[in-house]
Amino acid sequence: MSDPDPHLLIVDDDERIRDLLARFLKRQGFLVSTARDAAHARRLLAGLEFDLIVLDVMMPGEDGITLTERLRGEIRTPILLLTARGETEDRIRGLEAGADDYLVKPFEPRELSLRINAILRRVPDMPAARNLPKVLHLGAVRYDIDRGELWSGDTPVRLTATEVQLMRVFSAHPGEPLSRQQLVEELGRGASGDQPGAQERAVDVQITRLRRKIEADPKQPRYLQTIRGAGYMLSPD
Amino acid sequence: MSDPDPHLLIVDDDERIRDLLARFLKRQGFLVSTARDAAHARRLLAGLEFDLIVLDVMMPGEDGITLTERLRGEIRTPILLLTARGETEDRIRGLEAGADDYLVKPFEPRELSLRINAILRRVPDMPAARNLPKVLHLGAVRYDIDRGELWSGDTPVRLTATEVQLMRVFSAHPGEPLSRQQLVEELGRGASGDQPGAQERAVDVQITRLRRKIEADPKQPRYLQTIRGAGYMLSPD
DNA sequence: TCCTGACATCAAAAAGTTTTCACATGTTGC
DNA sequence: GCAACATGTGAAAACTTTTTGATGTCAGGA
The missing domain is CATH 1.10.10.10 (Winged helix-like DNA-binding domain superfamily/Winged helix DNA-binding domain)
Incomplete structure (x- = not known):
């Protein structure tokens, strides 16, 4: 808790959701950046360190799972996927691609912050990760x-x-x-x-x-x- | 499951327990090495790659928690602690020192393999880690x-x-x-x-x-x- | 101080879960 | 095919957990 606030990257093409989540998570004490698609996300990732990436599966252009796969080849930053209700296959392919967790839409923002904390808690203390007490x-x-x-x-x-x-x-x-x-x-x-x-x-x-x-x-x-x-x-x- | 069998290191000063666990875990499809104390463990660690370390807290010489702390400065290999029933403080200090999980003695060997699998499942695929399906x-x-x-x-x-x-x-x-x-x-x-x-x-x-x-x-x-x-x-x- | 609304808690009811029992059904070896 | 035994399953019983409703208590404002 005395560590610096964890830095999150939200990637979602829906601006309303992006803003909603960003505002909510900031209130929860996170530092939040947002990106509207995979390309945008990559640009941010090139320049900044993140502690966790929240990724929508359904996006125009490169989709979330593909991005997960690619990122896994480069970085270990935990990834949490947002999948649509009903797309069971997405959830599974996502985990297999290396995502750390998923959440089915629609979800309570509170549930998102719960899961984010759970992931950060078990991430070995990489640079800048908040190590919440277990x-x-x-x-x-x-x-x-x-x-x-x-x-x-x-x-x-x-x-x-x-x-x-x-x-x-x-x-x-x-x-x-x-x-x-x-x-x-x-x-x-x-x-x-x-x-x-x-x-x-x-x-x-x-x-x-x-x-x-x-x-x-x-x-x-x-x-x-x-x-x-x-x-x-x-x-x- | 098609990955190579994960390599475990068991560190416990009690030979009976060491052998019992080693035999059991081998039957479960793990590769197992054992060490009788911290010094012995360090020697093995210097030469071999392990996917997970099972560590008794109570050991003559350097104890398990101290070893956990030291190892955490060097390697990220997951550590599972075996603590004595009653030593609540050990469990907590262990987790804070960077252990991934603990098990309270006495325990069922089966419970141990369950927890080992749970840890290996969530370890990002480091070299040689078996990535069990989630x-x-x-x-x-x-x-x-x-x-x-x-x-x-x-x-x-x-x-x-x-x-x-x-x-x-x-x-x-x-x-x-x-x-x-x-x-x-x-x-x-x-x-x-x-x-x-x-x-x-x-x-x-x-x-x-x-x-x-x-x-x-x-x-x-x-x-x-x-x-x-x-x-x-x-x-x- | 007295009133009011918020909270605590008990006990009864309701709901849900797990175990037991009895019997049906299936399988194996002769 | 039969005996002996293992397994499957419905239904009742036992048990646990959760919710409700009633009632008591407390804090703070008029």
Whole structure:
């Protein structure tokens, strides 16, 4: 976190998406450059160092997968592909061409930053890569982000699927308040037409239980705090 | 899989463990060398290329974490640490020193080979690294190993936790029959003193359900086959 | 201080998952 | 073909997890 902000290159021919992602990712603390096609991207790559490239598969001219293949011959910078829903083949060819991960459109910007962080976390510290901690310290408790495991001292604490998802989201945004609404969406609970607010109550309950697992004194949470009117925030040591 | 077998270096001061692991991993198709301490390991590393190093943390002389730190200054070869149960700090310091993963003793050898494969899968293809496929093809169905996601054409198929675990194990041992007993153990169902065989029936049921999700004709399984008297085997395309 | 809205939490209900059991079906060796 | 055994599978039971609804508590503004 004290490292310099990672530099991202977004390559997408749709200007709206490019701007949207750029603005969002800048807010997340990344340095962002954009390119509208493969040729443009190559020009930028010739002159600048990037820590990660976000690449749309569907582009006029050289497509994302071809670009991935070519780049892999030259550089090791991680590549995350954006593929269209339905183009299963693209995803596979992309990974085989050397992409590090993919995301299916349409996606939540938040999900993108989650995956970017996951990749940066496991990239061996190349020049300028932010090496995010793989383990969150919460007093006597430790959370292993990639494995989704919680350890209380020496004993593993069993987390349910939903709890792991929650921790995953919180650890991608440490020290940042996340609203119940955001959390519900991250948990992938479809925005059904239920009584409004009903679903958010479920978040409360999950938080309560999570606190019982990570807080020394759940009544007086120190790490998983309530931000009144805003939501919840995880603050690791 | 057509790449040359990956070369592993096992560093552990306990000869019994060294031999046990070496034999097991050779059977899994790895090339294995062993060293009894840090100095010995360095000598081997000076002369040979390895694809992955398995390192015991507790060793007389230079300990595993120190060695990890030093090696990280020189080479990028992935390192997997073996830590003692209870030494939480070791795990964390290990990851921070640059280890790629850890395993807590005691562990199942099978779990070790699973993790080794997971690491090799995500290592960008350095010289001689086996690049295992990240996606298994099963006819029209695809399984993304790292993400534990199953796609039938364009639609994601929801897998339960146990199903994901099963797929995880099968994909680490493609084309290899796994006994019900092994599978039960992998699923972490403690070997309770129940009626013998009862637990194994549960595997059958899980297999049946998995087949319904991955086979075009579950009655006539093509990818997840029964090996009579031996267990089950997954054979991707 | 009292009210109000936001949050915490319990217990019950609902939903989902896994295991067991019983029986059907299939396979092998004689 | 038959016996003996291995495997397949539906359905009930057992269990786990998640959501809901009710109720209590707390913080902050009037």
